[in-house]
Amino acid sequence: MDSQAAEITTRSKSRIASELVRILGPGAVISAEDELVAYESDGLTGYRVKPLFVVLPSSTEDVSRVVALCNREKVPFVPRGAGTGLSGGALPSREGIVISLSKMNRILDVDIPNRVVVAEPGVVNISVTEAVSAEGFYYAPDPSSQIVCTIGGNVAENSGGVHCLKYGVTTNHVLGVEMVLPDGDIVTIGGPTPESFGYDLLSLVVGSEGLLGIVTKVFLRIIKKPQMVKTLLASFERIEDAGASVSAIISSGVIPAGMEIMDNLSINAVESTVGAGYPTDAGAILLVELDGPGAEVSVQVPAVSRILRENGAVEIKLAADESERQLFWKGRKSAFAAMGKISPGYYVQDGVIPRSSLARVLGEIGELSKRYGLRVANVFHAGDGNLHPLVLYDPGVEGESEKAEELSGEILRACVDAGGSITGEHGVGFDKKRFLPLMFNEQEIDTMNLVRCAFDEEGLCNPGKVFPTPRTCVEPGMHKHGSETSPAKEMGELF
Amino acid sequence: MSYIKELCRMVSGFHVPGSGDTDPGVPELRFSPKIILYPETVEEVSSVMGFASQSGIRVFPFAGASKLFLGNPVIAPVVALSLGRLRRMLFHEPSDMVSTVECGMEVREFQKAVGRENQLFPVDPPCLASGATVGGLVSTNLCGPMSTRYGTCRELILGAKAVRADGEVINLGGKVVKNVAGYDIPKLMTGSLGTLCVLVEATFRLYPHQPCSTTLVLGFHNHVSCSRAARAVLAADIVPTCFEILDERLSSEFEVASGAKRSILLRFDSFEEAVAEQIKQVRDITSEQTSSFVKMNDERSCKLWDSAREFPFSRKAAFSSKLALPITASIEFLSDIESNSALSGVEVRCLVRPARGVALVSVVAPDEEAVAASVFLQDLVDSLRGRIMFSGIRPELVGRVKAWGDFGESLTLMKGIKKRFDPADILHGEKIFPVG
Numbered sequence: 001m002d003s004q005a006a007e008i009t010t011r012s013k014s015r016i017a018s019e020l021v022r023i024l025g026p027g028a029v030i031s032a033e034d035e036l037v038a039y040e041s042d043g044l045t046g047y048r049v050k051p052l053f054v055v056l057p058s059s060t061e062d063v064s065r066v067v068a069l070c071n072r073e074k075v076p077f078v079p080r081g082a083g084t085g086l087s088g089g090a091l092p093s094r095e096g097i098v099i100s101l102s103k104m105n106r107i108l109d110v111d112i113p114n115r116v117v118v119a120e121p122g123v124v125n126i127s128v129t130e131a132v133s134a135e136g137f138y139y140a141p142d143p144s145s146q147i148v149c150t151i152g153g154n155v156a157e158n159s160g161g162v163h164c165l166k167y168g169v170t171t172n173h174v175l176g177v178e179m180v181l182p183d184g185d186i187v188t189i190g191g192p193t194p195e196s197f198g199y200d201l202l203s204l205v206v207g208s209e210g211l212l213g214i215v216t217k218v219f220l221r222i223i224k225k226p227q228m229v230k231t232l233l234a235s236f237e238r239i240e241d242a243g244a245s246v247s248a249i250i251s252s253g254v255i256p257a258g259m260e261i262m263d264n265l266s267i268n269a270v271e272s273t274v275g276a277g278y279p280t281d282a283g284a285i286l287l288v289e290l291d292g293p294g295a296e297v298s299v300q301v302p303a304v305s306r307i308l309r310e311n312g313a314v315e316i317k318l319a320a321d322e323s324e325r326q327l328f329w330k331g332r333k334s335a336f337a338a339m340g341k342i343s344p345g346y347y348v349q350d351g352v353i354p355r356s357s358l359a360r361v362l363g364e365i366g367e368l369s370k371r372y373g374l375r376v377a378n379v380f381h382a383g384d385g386n387l388h389p390l391v392l393y394d395p396g397v398e399g400e401s402e403k404a405e406e407l408s409g410e411i412l413r414a415c416v417d418a419g420g421s422i423t424g425e426h427g428v429g430f431d432k433k434r435f436l437p438l439m440f441n442e443q444e445i446d447t448m449n450l451v452r453c454a455f456d457e458e459g460l461c462n463p464g465k466v467f468p469t470p471r472t473c474v475e476p477g478m479h480k481h482g483s484e485t486s487p488a489k490e491m492g493e494l495f
Numbered sequence: 496m497s498y499i500k501e502l503c504r505m506v507s508g509f510h511v512p513g514s515g516d517t518d519p520g521v522p523e524l525r526f527s528p529k530i531i532l533y534p535e536t537v538e539e540v541s542s543v544m545g546f547a548s549q550s551g552i553r554v555f556p557f558a559g560a561s562k563l564f565l566g567n568p569v570i571a572p573v574v575a576l577s578l579g580r581l582r583r584m585l586f587h588e589p590s591d592m593v594s595t596v597e598c599g600m601e602v603r604e605f606q607k608a609v610g611r612e613n614q615l616f617p618v619d620p621p622c623l624a625s626g627a628t629v630g631g632l633v634s635t636n637l638c639g640p641m642s643t644r645y646g647t648c649r650e651l652i653l654g655a656k657a658v659r660a661d662g663e664v665i666n667l668g669g670k671v672v673k674n675v676a677g678y679d680i681p682k683l684m685t686g687s688l689g690t691l692c693v694l695v696e697a698t699f700r701l702y703p704h705q706p707c708s709t710t711l712v713l714g715f716h717n718h719v720s721c722s723r724a725a726r727a728v729l730a731a732d733i734v735p736t737c738f739e740i741l742d743e744r745l746s747s748e749f750e751v752a753s754g755a756k757r758s759i760l761l762r763f764d765s766f767e768e769a770v771a772e773q774i775k776q777v778r779d780i781t782s783e784q785t786s787s788f789v790k791m792n793d794e795r796s797c798k799l800w801d802s803a804r805e806f807p808f809s810r811k812a813a814f815s816s817k818l819a820l821p822i823t824a825s826i827e828f829l830s831d832i833e834s835n836s837a838l839s840g841v842e843v844r845c846l847v848r849p850a851r852g853v854a855l856v857s858v859v860a861p862d863e864e865a866v867a868a869s870v871f872l873q874d875l876v877d878s879l880r881g882r883i884m885f886s887g888i889r890p891e892l893v894g895r896v897k898a899w900g901d902f903g904e905s906l907t908l909m910k911g912i913k914k915r916f917d918p919a920d921i922l923h924g925e926k927i928f929p930v931g
């Protein structure tokens with residue numbers, strides 16, 4: 001960069017800084033280098049970028065004013081929740097501003113009769129359930145990170161969790177949003193009613209990975225806690241048998257609330273940290289949670305147990321009480337973090353396959369693991385085919401992290417080859433944008449860009465994510481029109 | 496060269512109304528196209544759209560033509576593009592409970608096909624018997640009584656193949672039940688009334704068929720006891736597949752609870768023991784309110800659900816409307832309209848689907864009274880923070896009763912999306928965005 005350009009940058013930087021301070025007050029603008037470090041990455045710490053500033057707005061109006069400023073100054077901006085994302089979605093833009101929603105963390109309304117909670121984006125996922133639990137309700141999407149991650153991040157990633165098999169993911173539980181568009185305008189899409197009309201913009205915003213604007217308020221659907229919940233822990237010698245059980249259970253007409261598989265490596269990692277009571281000599285365990293009306297669950301428990309046995313379960317344990325049930329789930333939810341115990345570094349992958357290919361793809365992952373000489377632990381939402389292979393490596397060994405990344409990419413290829421997806425819940429973000437062409441051709445990615453352009457013509461909102469190559473928004477006009485002859489005139493030739 | 500001749504060469508079948516060629520059974524379209532095209536492949540659809548967009552020719556895609564009464568009237572398109580010959584089931588993997596079908600396939604046919612594997616495509620839209628197709632279902636996002644448990648096809652669609660207005664064929668979403676790669680454009684297609692793309696294939700999630708099904712009909716002498724019972728049902732530990740409240744007229748016309756001021760219809764689908772237990776619970780929690788309590792699982796229940804599914808679309812009505820309301824407002828909605836003088840002298844029928852916050856209304860009235868009723872409904876919905884759409888509007892009332900209520904702040908974004916997807920508006924944007 002030449003010195004003149006550097007000087008201009010410095011000058012505009014200080015002008016923007018003082019504008020931000022004027023809008024938000026000095027306490028809500030972070031510019032000190034050592035404080036910016038905390039915002040350099042999200043949960044995927046391999047990528048780091050220092051932003052120009054981080055701002056902490058307290059209201060929708062604050063967000064709107066900051067975004068309008070960014071729009072005027074052509075400064076890119078990146079929304080951020082708790083920073084637990086695993087695809088680099090909240091990775092800052094160089095020369096950009098990070099807009100952290102952490103101060104907008106109030107639950108604005110709890111309306112039990114209408115089954116709606118209105119929350120600001122910085123509200124932590126678990127707080128929604130905590131706010132309605134005493135009334136017998138809960139918020140269904142429950143990512144394993146739910147004690148930290150925010151509703152805004154969940155909406156942006158369309159997050160799932162261990163209970164999404166029966167109840168769906170975030171998109172099935174968001175009724176409406178208020179958002180600040182990339183030009184600073186504030187709009188409300190949907191609202192407190194379960195149904196709506198017109199184009200389904202909400203389905204675009206949920207899962208938009210922070211590229212369409214900043215969500216500032218969310219209308220969430222809460223549901224009644226089931227009358228009965230029973231959790232089974234089945235152990236198998238072979239992971240393939242656990243996989244076959246999953247298909248057999250669903251084919252029998254039972255849709256459990258959740259079905260999770262963990263392989264031996266994961267079981268041992270969890271046992272050495274949490275002590276969830278998993279059998280450490282099992283090849284794999286399958287957790288099956290059944291919920292619903294008592295009479296239904298009472299029929300399902302023996303039916304599912306029978307299917308598990310028929311498919312090779314060597315031991316089946318029914319959680320004796322709520323605390324044992326919680327312990328079973330604690331083990332599952334701690335699985336990623338537990339990898340730290342057995343490996344100095346690990347890479348979390350997120351791919352989806354059709355349930356019917358479970359055994360085949362797990363075999364392929366095993367082969368890849370051997371070929372690369374790296375251990376892969378498998379923890380996954382088996383009911384919906386959402387794999388989370390954890391590639392273990394030692395960052396101290398030269399070239400090993402690159403090898404782990406390559407192996408992770410190979411796993412994604414195997415998922416797509418099996419008819420699946422490169423991501424089931426963690427998003428494309430920065431990390432996986434290079435894999436998007438495995439699933440979609442140029443025209444399909446261009447079509448997604450049409451959506452982005454309808455919201456963000458300037459491309460300032462979380463740029464450099466999702467799309468594998470930069471795409472601009474040319475004025476609409478991909479269609480050429482016949483100019484010299486009108487169809488009406490030509491029609492005369494036929495009649 | 497003639498545009499029309501060119502278009503005819505691109506497809507396997509066509510019909511030129513008035514030209515004396517054989518009519519392959521064109522449904523009533525409510526407008527008169529110059530030509531009706533019957534492509535048999537996606538490539539043919541793509542060629543038509545590519546050519547139409549280059550030539551600025553307006554195209555109206557349709558298949559069963561069973562729901563053309565939705566949205567604003569279309570302004571005379573030159574070409575009607577029938578998807579009726581794209582009607583194959585392309586993929587069904589029972590162990591994944593996923594299926595891909597071409598959009599011209601009838602919903603009933605699709606349901607029968609997956610039913611052979613003991614699986615369920617749990618959407619029961621109106622017009623099912625009159626040829627509703629999968630494409631029409633997605634583009635209208637209409638649903639029926641089973642939406643209480645399963646939602647609409649928005650909740651079931653996983654992927655879509657579509658032909659863009661410029662003829663490009665795109666495949667979005669996927670064939671797996673969980674997938675967040677890219678924007679969810681298949682969901683954007685639901686309810687778009689075919690104004691963004693021509694949908695040619697859709698992939699859906701399926702559900703297992705349940706072994707036992709029982710219907711309950713509860714009769715009530717007054718609104719207060721009915722709404723008390725409805726609230727109790729909502730709060731109970733039960734999972735009904737269908738849950739509807741009928742007003743007095745419908746209670747009598749559906750022949751379910753004659754003499755009742757209100758009735759509640761419920762259906763439970765599960766294992767036999769679970770169904771029995773849930774019925775018992777309903778009896779216990781509503782016994783003080785009900786005037787009658789009937790259990791059925793025979794022909795009568797099928798007829799009953801057919802009636803509930805087809806409501807409110809009736810040729811006699813001045814208009815029908817669907818209201819999206821908060822749940823509690825939907826329960827009180829019946830008394831809101833009954834007690835209002837604005838609707839006196841008007842024949843109103845109303846069905847409420849409380850768990851979805853939906854009220855369906857049919858109004859039979861002379862023109863002036865019908866317009867007044869539409870204004871009343873619109874105002875009521877605004878005061879309840881809901882949304883409304885009107886359909887099947889009698890031709891004399893078109894313009895005075897508008898198809899859509901207020902889209903609010905979403906309108907500008909919706910227009911932006913339409914402009915990006917179909918800048919020359921060859922796909923009848925007026926169905927959603929009124930002209931002028």
Ligand SMILES: Cc1cc2nc3c(=O)[nH]c(=O)nc-3n(C[C@H](O)[C@H](O)[C@H](O)COP(=O)(O)OP(=O)(O)OC[C@H]3O[C@@H](n4cnc5c(N)ncnc54)[C@H](O)[C@@H]3O)c2cc1C
Nearest residue numbers: 081082083084085089143144150152153156160210215425
């Ligand atoms: C241990 C662990 C376990 C996990 N388990 C799961 C799991 O089970 N299921 C699952 O789905 N994910 C899981 N994740 C991933 C992650 O927690 C989710 O993606 C979560 O939704 C991110 O929320 P966040 O608040 O941390 O968002 P961030 O990481 O801060 O941001 C995520 C994305 O959202 C955007 N964003 C944030 N707030 C807003 C807003 N208000 N408006 C618009 N865009 C916004 C950001 O720009 C970014 O693109 C896990 C992560 C960890 C570390």
